[in-house]
Amino acid sequence: MFRKLGIAAAVAMAVGTAHAQISDGVIKIGVLNDQSSLYADISGQGAAVAARMAVEDFGAAKKGMKVEVIQADHQNKPEVGSAIARQWYDVDKVDVIVDVPTSSVALAINQVTREKNKAFLVSGAATSDLTGKACSPNTIHWTYDTWMLAHGTGSAIVKTGGKTWFFLTADYAFGHALERDTEEVVVKNGGKVLGKVRHPLNAQDFSSFLLQAQSSKAQIIGLANAGGDTINSIKQASEFGLVEGGQGLAGMLVFISDIHALGLKTAQGLIFTETFYWDRNDASRAFAKRFAPQYKGNMPTMVQAGVYSAVLHYLKAVEALKSDDGPKVIAKMKQMPTDDPLFGKGRVRQDGRKIHDAYLVEVKRPSESKYPWDYYKIRATIPAEEAFRPEKEGGCPLVK
Amino acid sequence: MTEIFGVPTQALFGQLLIGLINGSFYALLSLGLAVIFGLLNIINFTHGAQYMMGAFVAWFLLNKAGMGYWWALVIAPIAVGIFGVIIERTMLKQLYKLDHLYGLLLTFGLALIVQGLFRNEYGSSGLPYSIPSQLTGGQRLGFMFLPNYRAWVIVFSLVVCLSTWFVIEKTKLGSYLRAATENPELVRAFGINVPRMITLTYGFGVGLAALAGVMAAPIYSVNPLMGADLIIVVFAVVVIGGMGSIMGSIVTGFGLGVIEGLTKVFYPEASNTVIFIIMAIVLMFRPAGLFGTQR
């Protein structure tokens, strides 16, 4: 059986080479993300669903364009991701790779895409290096990044009166970056950081750290962590009565799927930044209603919405250019203003950063929630031009 | 306010208590592993997955059957225990005559399957589970706010651990169990059904993991991977304690919880590694573990 699998794989690769010649004339979109582990809920199958919806809404079939969407699971392993990407570009004639959560994999594919001179639209990865020192003429970073989340949440909270902060930081590069970016904006806006504690990644129990946060008497506890760590710290903060005691929690990287996992009873009052909320307007609601049945009844996360928006804009650029040549399409995408039902109007900057409005949201109380997935109150809208890191500060060599 | 190394004594008490609570989970899990290892000579790598299953059963009961936490506390260990019994009867049974490493590999594979299936079905970000209404709120102890639920965890797990110890070390049933590990043929000669006893022991050890899972559900995130990393820490706890004694695994579990808790105050960066560092030190001086006997 195992040998057969091996042979099957070999045959699949061989076949790939064979139909390579007829692949021209087809626009092949490869959705590459985590489908089996930590980030499967924020991107995963849902991102592929979103990509297919974008192809459909663009009306590719009517316009006589052949568009094909394929997907793969990179298992959060950069080698696997990079091997699939190379094979996609070289053998399967994939024209553009989208999504790719997990910074290490996204950075690796950023590199491969540049080497093979194709196109890469990032939605799932958070690292702002993609439009900073690692920026590339072949890459656009679509949905969000760490800088934007930290600054959006940090400045908005300080402006509404949360002056003193205590950080709960995941002790690795990603957590440090979130903490640094947020602290910078907190201090700049006249706030004060009373203390911080570094917790190890995947620390099951946060009560010890939460007690330290509690005794600091800070108004806001900033959670510079992600995923399971954020969920566990919020859950235990509610248990230890931090929110009841008058302290507020600010999440630096939270998705709607996390809120769904926590339940409103635990998550209520949490403040963070998102670039997409399904219940924001009629267009987003219409999209979500079509999306949910195709994805186990779940509402789209901002990452999945970003995949939709990115693919749509990509196809528009290809149509305008009548070519699917990687860097040319990316250049065209930067030139054309963006407009879609989910993110509204925006543009793509020279450093590859797509900019659009961001929203500071607060999680509703259970009593305020009227229907399933009715989770957020939008507290503030951060205009596109302010939401993201100024082009000059990123250190991207493409910006002159 | 008095201080120890710059930390107020009162805060220190709080941290000690919290360490003890975390220790309860280590103790319950390492106890289950120790019981299974003692009788079956198998390192149960599926333990983390079974802990997770316990939490999920609690969630099922609440959301599909409307049965709350207290029901879960009884039903989940039995349900997951039965799952364990099936595994023992159909798979593990075939491995007793082979090198013990095969048991480790089999249970590792099972853990991958179980976690994978749950992840496919329920996603990776987890499911909500609240603290039972009888145990919400907490006590202001002067030096800290102690949630009632945490107090319950510590008391209940102590009771479970000590009763297990009592049954195995002090009762007739326990003496059969212990004898069966030493010399199964002889015990069989006394007319005792040794294979059934082994099966039930595995089921019991697995049930302990599930019980820990139910207890974890209201405070930790209920997600398919919740036991995946925890199990490695518990392995280290077991290595430190040594596999020889039931009491050893209980004492080490609680003790290491406290040490880890203190590390979180004085040097939080090392709180994930401190148990492994202790393990290295213990191995240097007592390769068989603190309470273990070399075999």
Place this chain on the structure above:
Amino acid sequence: MAAVLPAQRKAEIGQQRIALAVMLAFFVLGPLAMYPVFLMKVMCFALFACAFNLLIGFVGLLSFGHAMFLGTAGYVCAYAAKVWGFTPELAILAGTAAACVLGIVTGLLAIRRQGIYFAMITLALAQMIYFFYLQAPFTGGEDGIQAVPRGNLFGLVDLSNVWTMYATVLVVFLGGFLLIYRTIHSPFGQVLKAIRENEARATSLGYDVDRYKLAAYVISATLSGLAGATNALVFQLAALNNVHWGMSGEVVLMTLVGGLGTIFGPVVGALVVLAMENYLATLGFWVTIAQGAIFVVCVLAFRRGIIGELARLIKKPL
């Protein structure tokens, strides 16, 4: 626990030479039919699995923490090549040396116990190393070390070309493989087997068992490091997943599928497992479940592995 190799006989050596020739032909001609980057990865992991197999198959020690050597060497090699500007051969050497040192340190601790204890201790040590790399600034945390230059081999041969890189990996793989092959058949290898079969007896014959075990452990660690360092150059990156315990589990799977204690088994196992990882990836979802299922099937019904079964059919060790 696995097929026992009796004393060398000429016929067997002949059989193994044929197998060696087949393997060589596969990797030389493979790129004609398969994607070269994939094959390079297969070679790196085949070497890793062979090094791991030296310990489990020929000394009877199951390490559940071998990822620490693969990952350490990868990080050191990537760092040396990127930040210190080492040429590729020196970077690989640096990575391999780092794995060797780590092997000595962890080996001194781990070989004090056997069997299941040994497995748990190596797992715990590897987890400790994992947390170290997660927090250490030079590894870049979740980002990893990216865009590592492949550089010029000996300052002359440009490795950014796929084929020169392929040839380099092939040479490294064959070198490592032959070294393991020689080790197994040397008097040293015979002592290791004696220890596996009956440790007490080996001790009573006057062998310092612990020193032999440590030596085997360090050789295994070093060669795993060689694999990890080479892999880092192939993919031009080093990241956390190669230090994670999942990787330690994967190498056990490769060896188990191919055949514990066989010479060629780990190579076949690496090919099968990686092909699955790549091929199933496009089907979504089922990679970890499939891996788990294969573990279970192998342990319950297929303990000899692919090459082990083949060897049984032709009644010759492979």
